[in-house]
Amino acid sequence: MNKQISYRLDELFVEDVSVSEIADSLRTPFYVYSRSTIKNNFVRFKKSMEGLDGIICYSVKANSNLSVLETIAQLGGGADVVSLGEYQRALRAGIDQKKIVFSGVGKQDFEIAETLKSSLLQYNVESVSELESINKIAVSLNRQAPIALRVNPDIDAGTHENISTGKADNKFGIPITTAKDIYQYASKLEKIKIVGVDVHIGSQISDLNAFRQTFENLAKLINELKNTSIHIENIDIGGGLGIKYADNDAEPDLQKYCTLVRQILGNLNCSIIFEPGRYIVGNSGILVTKVLYKKKSQNKNFLITDAGMNDFSRAALYGATHRLIPISKKNSGETEVYDVVGPVCETTDTFLKNHIIERPEEGDFLAFLDVGAYGAVLSSEYNTRPLVPEIMVFNKRYEMVRSRPSYEEIFDKEFIPDWK
Numbered sequence: 001m002n003k004q005i006s007y008r009l010d011e012l013f014v015e016d017v018s019v020s021e022i023a024d025s026l027r028t029p030f031y032v033y034s035r036s037t038i039k040n041n042f043v044r045f046k047k048s049m050e051g052l053d054g055i056i057c058y059s060v061k062a063n064s065n066l067s068v069l070e071t072i073a074q075l076g077g078g079a080d081v082v083s084l085g086e087y088q089r090a091l092r093a094g095i096d097q098k099k100i101v102f103s104g105v106g107k108q109d110f111e112i113a114e115t116l117k118s119s120l121l122q123y124n125v126e127s128v129s130e131l132e133s134i135n136k137i138a139v140s141l142n143r144q145a146p147i148a149l150r151v152n153p154d155i156d157a158g159t160h161e162n163i164s165t166g167k168a169d170n171k172f173g174i175p176i177t178t179a180k181d182i183y184q185y186a187s188k189l190e191k192i193k194i195v196g197v198d199v200h201i202g203s204q205i206s207d208l209n210a211f212r213q214t215f216e217n218l219a220k221l222i223n224e225l226k227n228t229s230i231h232i233e234n235i236d237i238g239g240g241l242g243i244k245y246a247d248n249d250a251e252p253d254l255q256k257y258c259t260l261v262r263q264i265l266g267n268l269n270c271s272i273i274f275e276p277g278r279y280i281v282g283n284s285g286i287l288v289t290k291v292l293y294k295k296k297s298q299n300k301n302f303l304i305t306d307a308g309m310n311d312f313s314r315a316a317l318y319g320a321t322h323r324l325i326p327i328s329k330k331n332s333g334e335t336e337v338y339d340v341v342g343p344v345c346e347t348t349d350t351f352l353k354n355h356i357i358e359r360p361e362e363g364d365f366l367a368f369l370d371v372g373a374y375g376a377v378l379s380s381e382y383n384t385r386p387l388v389p390e391i392m393v394f395n396k397r398y399e400m401v402r403s404r405p406s407y408e409e410i411f412d413k414e415f416i417p418d419w420k
């Protein structure tokens with residue numbers, strides 16, 4: 001367990017704040033993030049890159065709360081964004097526009113036009129049509145567009161199929177086999193400036209071999225491009241390094257990952273762009289929830305929590321398992337087995353099956369661990385359940401960083417037309 005989120009005696013603390021103290025003043029469910037954890041993860045990543053000319057462009061989609069982005073900005077980090085909304089968040093949080101890469105398979109004209117007005121680091125281009133669109137808009141604005149081609153190396157990252165992106169059948173990138181021709185084509189477009197090459201093969205990857213093969217393919221491509229006088233300045237290797245969710249999960253090794261980068265890509269005279277998301281924020285967050293009811297059915301015991309799949313959807317979407325622990329231990333020595341489910345009217349609103357937990361009572365508070373990445377960002381108001389609040393802790397202080405909207409605020413965004 002992350003030592004910034006751990007028990008002191010029998011009480012769960014996030015840094016120096018007891019989770020019970022927050023739960024006493026704010027209705028559950030809510031997320032709590034440890035700012036120090038994010039800082040430590042970032043600094044550890046940065047240290048592991050030593051000897052490389054590299055930059056961390058934190059993948060904003062993992063957790064885009066402004067307070068998280070501000071933490072990254074303070075540490076000198078850049079951003080990997082996939083929409084104008086994420087781009088504007090990054091700027092608002094103080095991230096330097098020159099450290100922003102714009103990724104994503106479906107960039108829209110207005111997003112390209114707006115971002116072209118500033119000088120971002122590069123567009124990671126995913127198709128020939130997108131390349132042509134960027135050029136056209138750049139010509140009309142008389143701006144140069146720095147681009148990298150996102151290549152698809154057709155490599156199996158060995159991760160959940162819903163988060164694999166580097167296989168030929170995935171929608172992402174340009175087949176690496178055709179990349180050279182497209183670089184040639186791009187070099188002839190008036191306002192396109194080729195600056196890099198980009199790849200991202202998936203998320204929650206623990207098999208370093210998949211990265212090794214990918215980097216080798218990139219190195220080969222870059223050398224071939226050199227012979228055709230296309231010079232690559234930036235190698236964007238995407239994100240994807242996994243974290244340990246369960247005690248028996250393999251721990252992907254950051255040092256070994258960076259050693260691979262150094263060995264295979266370190267001598268090409270290029271700057272390396274890293275886009276980690278989960279690795280920076282995954283273990284920084286918990287989701288605090290209350291036990292609403294205990295319910296016995298014929299074959300099962302259900303524990304019904306006030307958090308649902310609309311607040312946290314990784315279990316429903318990817319069959320993910322997150323540890324669930326009490327925020328106050330009772331040390332009763334009695335355990336029980338439950339299927340832990342939310343209140344949403346969907347059978348997939350199931351967090352854990354056959355979960356062994358110290359005998360809980362209705363009204364007890366529990367915490368799901370390691371929900372800092374792809375937690376709140378994936379929340380919705382399904383079942384008209386207001387978006388879940390987010391709290392950030394830093395040392396002894398805690399602050400609300402996203403509030404729960406009132407029902408009025410939710411309804412104010414909708415209109416009943418006057419049909420008469």
Ligand code: LLP
Pocket residue numbers: 059061062080103104163200202203204238239240241275276277278279314318373374
């Ligand atoms: N770069 C690109 C182009 C990406 O598409 C992603 C994630 C990242 C970087 C960051 O990857 P990370 O370091 O966080 O693995 N919602 C899913 C994960 C989706 C990942 C999407 N792309 C989940 O909860 O597991």
